[in-house]
Amino acid sequence: MNYSLDELKEIAKRVRYNALYMITKAGSGHPGGSLSSADVLVTLYFHTMRYDVENPYWEDRDRFILSKGHACPTLYAIFYELGIIRREELDTLRKPGSRLQGHPDIKRLPWAEFSSGSLGQGLSFAVGVALGGKIDRRDYYTFVMIGDGESQEGQVWEAAMAARKFGLDHLIAITDRNGLQIDGLTEDVMPVDPLAEKWKAFGWNVIEIDGHNFSQIIEALEKAKTFRGAPTMIIAHTIKGKGISFMENIVDFHGKAPNSKEWERITIELGGELNG
């Protein structure tokens, strides 16, 4: 898709608005990581990836797997932009029977690709998806986003080894490096640094970017797509709660919904109602 940088920014603003709208309506959810990952996800869906909204089972589609499943409000807000989710469904996040479950559910929303939520499992799944494509000599790309806190899961590194062994250069992972997790700073809870060196040591092509700079995101994804022989890890340095002044870098907003006063401020900061 050919959106300009300004258009991507406008989409990202609406996505942030709707993600927070859903979380506020639900009264629970994870605003911090939804906001930090928003710009990368918008770039993937509105610039980089090849897919057909009408056919989520198209065999040659690029896949995106949100391994840090708690950031799903952002994914749902993107699906709303794409017409997959209807306006009235935005009011059903985390409600019984809703397609918008607390973590992505592919049985109800096949576009989500993976039912994530138990952290650490998405990269292994993505390795399998990429391997399946390699067996059949398909040229699709498998994108997967993991959290920096999630990188404390041992399974991530099992998958890291496997992806290199199998030479999966059509596998592109992104770490949402926002530096925070529920109990505090990642570097206090369980240090993951030096993150880039770790991935390099596992044989991956590593690119570090500002995860809120659209030109850098686009360039990194394009470079990753043409790299051959090894998978790529894009470490996207981001700000938890990015885009809402009183949420930025506030650990409490990892898993706390905005109250009605905070919602008013959000609406003002993002420039009005954006889901009419």
Added chain:
Amino acid sequence: MVKEAMRDAYGEVLLELGKERPDIVVLDADVSKSTKTVGFAKNFPERFFDVGIAEANLMGIAAGIASTGKTVFVSTFTVFASGRAYDQVRQSIVYPERNVKIVATHSSITAGEDGAMHQSFEDIALMRTIPYMRVISPCDGVETRAVIRKIASIPGPFYVRLARPPIPVILNDSYQFELGKGVVLRDGVDGVIISCGIMTHIALEVANILSNEGIDLGVVNMSSIKPIDRDLIEALAYRYRYLISCEDHNIIGGLGSAILEALPYMNSRLIRIGIEDTFGDSGRFEELLEYYKLDPLSITYKIKEVMVSDRV
């Protein structure tokens, strides 16, 4: 008596399936020589992946490959497949109903000398409590072949538990496995043993011994533990005063529990024979059968004991 290891039968049928079906992919976690996936690996290297000693990753990759339209067979030992990778099996494979067949070997005490850390007495319980998961414990090599062929053609996840050592072949080659169906191997009068896995040939031996002592027991092979044959269990409960469950698994959560859950009411008495809520031990498989009182004579004594005390 002809003996065959279930895992050998698995290796053979996997090779046949590999030739017939290009959609079959096999994964192992550094135990391919033991699980017998090695034959497939040698013949179809482009469709075999060894992920090393990483069972969590094994299950996740299997789910991913299955999502691209493949039929994926995954093998490691039962203790690792069901226990170590439980969360990955639950979340990555069964919840989204991925087309992954987990065929785990070295079940229960057949892991033998390797001892408690390699023996799972809990795998049936763990796997069958996951909604939609189907659990099968074949009784010999013939049934293993039939089960593997059958599940290769049914979409969605399965857990199959296979034993390590050669054990007597009791079914004939024309045997057809049917999911959710028990098979009556022998009719009786006084009661019926319902068994699975390696305990089925032992159940037949028990029935032989007791028939010489005037107790006539039927034997039913209940390899399909989930879904279980509710109709047959109900019919058996109508017909027999004694139901005897017989399994090399913890009596908590295994075949005996599944039978109880399938009974609409308790008409007959259920004697549960299995591992009495404990961990494993090192020893030859035959030694361990005696150690856990799962050998024919120990089972015979236990059944007689209950029947005699009931008469008093």
